[in-house]
Amino acid sequence: EPEVTQTPSHQVTQMGQEVILRCVPISNHLYFYWYRQILGQKVEFLVSFYNNEISEKSEIFDDQFSVERPDGSNFTLKIRSTKLEDSAMYFCASSVSNQPQHFGDGTRLSIL
Amino acid sequence: AQTVTQSQPEMSVQEAETVTLSCTYDTSESDYYLFWYKQPPSRQMILVIRQEAYKQQNATENRFSVNFQKAAKSFSLKISDSQLGDAAMYFCAYRSAFAGGTSYGKLTFGQGTILTVHP
Numbered sequence: 001e002p003e004v005t006q007t008p009s010h011q012v013t014q015m016g017q018e019v020i021l022r023c024v025p026i027s028n029h030l031y032f033y034w035y036r037q038i039l040g041q042k043v044e045f046l047v048s049f050y051n052n053e054i055s056e057k058s059e060i061f062d063d064q065f066s067v068e069r070p071d072g073s074n075f076t077l078k079i080r081s082t083k084l085e086d087s088a089m090y091f092c093a094s095s096v097s098n099q100p101q102h103f104g105d106g107t108r109l110s111i112l
Numbered sequence: 113a114q115t116v117t118q119s120q121p122e123m124s125v126q127e128a129e130t131v132t133l134s135c136t137y138d139t140s141e142s143d144y145y146l147f148w149y150k151q152p153p154s155r156q157m158i159l160v161i162r163q164e165a166y167k168q169q170n171a172t173e174n175r176f177s178v179n180f181q182k183a184a185k186s187f188s189l190k191i192s193d194s195q196l197g198d199a200a201m202y203f204c205a206y207r208s209a210f211a212g213g214t215s216y217g218k219l220t221f222g223q224g225t226i227l228t229v230h231p
Contacts, residue, residue: 031217043157043203045218056218089155093219098209100147101219103157 002026006092006104013082014112021077021107023092032075033093033101034067036060043091049075087111114139114206118222125194126230132179133189133225135204143209146180146187147219152200160202163187165209191227199229 005024013019025032034046047057049067066078075094079086089108093101115138125131137146148160163171163180170178175195179188191198204222 033218035219042223043205043219043221045220048217050217058218091157093157095217098145100145100159100162102159103149105154105156108155 004092004094004102004104006090006107008107009105010108010110012110012112015084016081019079019082019109021079021090021092021109023075023077023094023104024073025075025092025094026102027073029094029096029102031055031095031097031101032067032069033095034077035091035093035103037089037091037106039088046077046090082109082111084111114141114144114208114220116204116206116220116222118204118225120225121223122226122228124228124230125191127194127196129194130190130192131194131227133191133202133204133227135187135189135222137185137187137204137206137222139185139206141208141210145207145209146178147205147207148176148178148189149203149205149221150198150200151203151224157203161189194229196229196231199227201226 007022032049035043037043045058047061048055064080068076089106091106092104095101117136144165146163150158150160161173161176175192177190201224203224205219
C-alpha cells in the first residue's frame, strides 16, 4: 500500500538555525498538510496546500514557516529561525479530495 | 470554529474485554466527517475508522465501531475483544465536508485518550 514518507525521522538543530523537513506524499494525492504535535499534547494543524498554493493556515504558521512543492513529488516545511518552542513532532499528510488523510511517520524536531 | 473534546485522558481495559472512548465536538456545519486515529508509541498516526455525518448508520471496522449521535454531537469509539496491540493514544478528529468552508481539509483533533490494555 502506498504511504507518505518523511525525512529525516529525527532532526536536531541549534536555536536560530533554519531547518527543512521533507515529505513525499502519495503520488496521486492532491491535498497536502503539515501538523505539529508538541510532546504530550494534541495534534495541531499548521497548513494545507493545494494546486501549488496554501489553502489554509493556522495562527501557528507565522512568517517563520513556509511550505513548498519544489519538484512535483516532495513537499517541504521550512522553519527559518528555529525557537525552542518549535521542538515537536511534525507530521505530513496527504489526501485525495474528501478521502481520509494519510499520515507519514513524522519527524521529531529537537531544538537545542 | 470547530472544537473536539475528549474528556478521558486515560482508559484501561483487560485483554478480550470491551472499552468505549468518548468524544464530543462542536460545530455549526451540517455535513462533516469524523475520524478516530490511533497513535502507538512509535508515534505514527493510523486511521482507525471514519464516519460521514449525513449517514445515520454507525461505521464499523472489524472490532472497532462507533456510536454517532449527531444531535448530541457525540462520537464514541467502541473496541471489542481488546488486544495488547490496541494499546495506544487515540485521537478523535473532525473535518468539514464543504469545499471552501472555513475548515475544509484540515483535521481538528481532540486532546487524545491513552488506552492501556492489561493482559
